[in-house]
Amino acid sequence: MSILIKLRRDTYQNWYNVNPTLASGEPSYDTTNNKIKVGDGTTAWRSLNYLSDIVQISKILASGTPNSTNFLRGDGVWAVPSGSGGSGGSGATGPKGDKGDRGDTGSAGPTGATGGVGPTGPRGQDGSGGAGGGLAGRETASVTSSSTADGSAGNYSITGFIGYGLYAIQTSVAAWVTIYSSVAARSADSTRDQNTDPLPGSGVIAEVITTGAQTIKLTPAAIGFSDETVPTNAIPIKIVNLSGDTTTITVTLTLLCLEV
16 A cells, blocks of 8 residues: 655745744645745744755656766756866856845835925815805994093094994093094194084094084994005094093994904
8 A cells, every 4th residue: 555645835925925833844845936844843934944956856867877977967967077177167057046035114215305386276166155154243442542631632543453344433421533544644634623524535534523421323334444554453533522621531433344
């Protein structure tokens, strides 16, 4: 009864992918490279070294028989040395060595320089109108004068907006209040009395004359803006005390922001 012994076998790629740890003395046959590795019980398959290449006996026998004038080449073929005497010629090229394991991934290179700014893209489609809740609400802004004698005027500014809608002017006592588009317009208007209307284009946004603590609503509302060389949110005003006493005067504007 004949006994057939088969070694554990598979292709190189499958051995490489599974990478088993062979038992000590357990052989494995690489059918792709026609080579054998033998386990030691601890080393994974990839890290094991191959045994010598398998040379087919039939190839050796078919190529001739050994004698005193020939030699067995590394590829399993009997050959006669070329020439007589002197140094022997170069031997046949040996078989291709084992494929090495894949090296570790290299570290990332330095970050490249930032590219230049690209051209402006085409204009996108106009968006739909926003909900009403996105509109600005009205606000109040005020200033209080220093103690001012009756009939005297003082120049002040109220922090508001570059462009605004003016809804109302409130005074704490009787006063003549004038709102201007610029400091220069206020200076040019300094000699006008309260019984003379301002000229069109003079830079007067609005003015009121109150008889006490009073709020004057502007109907329709006035549109005010800064006409300075560099527009600013400081609104120039003039306050004339009409209370009959020396006192401070608080002026409050009700505004709607149109430009900041």
